[in-house]
Every structure is written in structure tokens, then in C-alpha cells.
Amino acid sequence: MSSVQRTLVLVKPDGVARGLTGEVLRRIEAKGYRLVALELRTAPAALLEEHYAEHAGKPFYAPLVEFMGSGPLVAAVVEGDRVIEGFRSLAGTTDPTTAVPGTIRGDLGRDWGLPVAQNIVHGSDSPESAAREIGLWFPGV
Numbered sequence: 001m002s003s004v005q006r007t008l009v010l011v012k013p014d015g016v017a018r019g020l021t022g023e024v025l026r027r028i029e030a031k032g033y034r035l036v037a038l039e040l041r042t043a044p045a046a047l048l049e050e051h052y053a054e055h056a057g058k059p060f061y062a063p064l065v066e067f068m069g070s071g072p073l074v075a076a077v078v079e080g081d082r083v084i085e086g087f088r089s090l091a092g093t094t095d096p097t098t099a100v101p102g103t104i105r106g107d108l109g110r111d112w113g114l115p116v117a118q119n120i121v122h123g124s125d126s127p128e129s130a131a132r133e134i135g136l137w138f139p140g141v
């Protein structure tokens with residue numbers, strides 16, 4: 001079934017600091033997905049709080065917002081056939097220690113990194129999340 005979608009991808013500050021931006025973008029493009037928007041920026045807390053609003057109140061919420069604002073990240077809008085599910089598949093599961101080898105987190109991530117997992121990338125988890133997140137990070141795209 002063909003269904004062209006857009007998703008929001010973030011190369012998190014740990015990924016940028018470790019020089020993995022190119023590797024993440026390479027995997028996205030090698031899969032056949034297309035970059036629609038791309039920007040390096042240090043995100044303000046207000047944007048990150050809104051981005052991760054679903055996790056407000058959880059123990060890792062404040063450390064997550066702090067970690068995500070700790071340095072530059074790369075934000076991208078990526079387009080392709082079933083890309084929302086497809087990029088989550090490329091990224092692997094949340095905990096990099098147990099993420100399957102072959103995935104970004106499984107190949108390149110190391111520690112759970114308490115109090116918050118430093119797992120290189122973010123990808124929207126549903127069409128509703130993708131629309132909301134793209135609107136937040138790239139209004140007008």
C-alpha cells in the first residue's frame with residue numbers, strides 16, 4: 001500500500017556532539033526518503049516542553065528537556081512512503097542497549113544514560129504527532 005507521509009526527525013544533541021548527523025541523514029536518504037526541511041539549532045526550553053508535552057509529569061521529563069536543550073540538534077522534515085513507521089523502524093527501540101543491531105540506536109547508541117536515555121534520534125510516532133511536531137518545528141513547511 002502506497003502512502004506518502006511526512007515525519008519530524010531530530011538528531012538529538014548527543015548525536016550531533018558525537019558527529020553522527022551525517023550517518024543518520026545517510027541512512028534516511030539511502031532508504032529512499034527525501035529531506036524536505038533541515039536545520040541545525042539549539043532549541044529553547046519552551047519548544048522542547050511543547051514537543052514532549054505527552055511526557056509532562058513523568059520523572060524523566062525535566063532531564064529530557066534539559067538534555068535536548070544542552071547543545072545544537074538537527075531538525076528535519078522527512079518525506080516518503082509510510083515514513084512515520086519506517087523511520088521509527090530505522091531508529092530502533094528507545095533503549096539503545098537493547099535496540100536491535102542494524103538500527104540507528106542499536107548500532108550507534110550505548111547507554112540508557114540515566115536519568116534520561118541519550119538515544120541519538122527522535123521520530124514522530126503517528127500521523128497526528130507528525131503534523132503537530134512539524135507545525136511546532138517548521139511552521140509554514
Ligand code: RTP
Pocket residue numbers: 060064093094112114115116117118119121122123124125
Ligand atoms: P522519542 O520520542 O525521543 O522519539 O523517543 P521514543 O518515542 O522512543 O521514547 P519516548 O517514550 O517518547 O521517550 C522520549 C525520550 O525520553 C527519553 N527517556 N528516558 N530514562 C528513562 O526512563 C527515559 N524514558 C524516556 C529518551 O530520550 C526517549 O527517547
Ligand code: MG
Pocket residue numbers: 125
Ligand atoms: Mg516518543
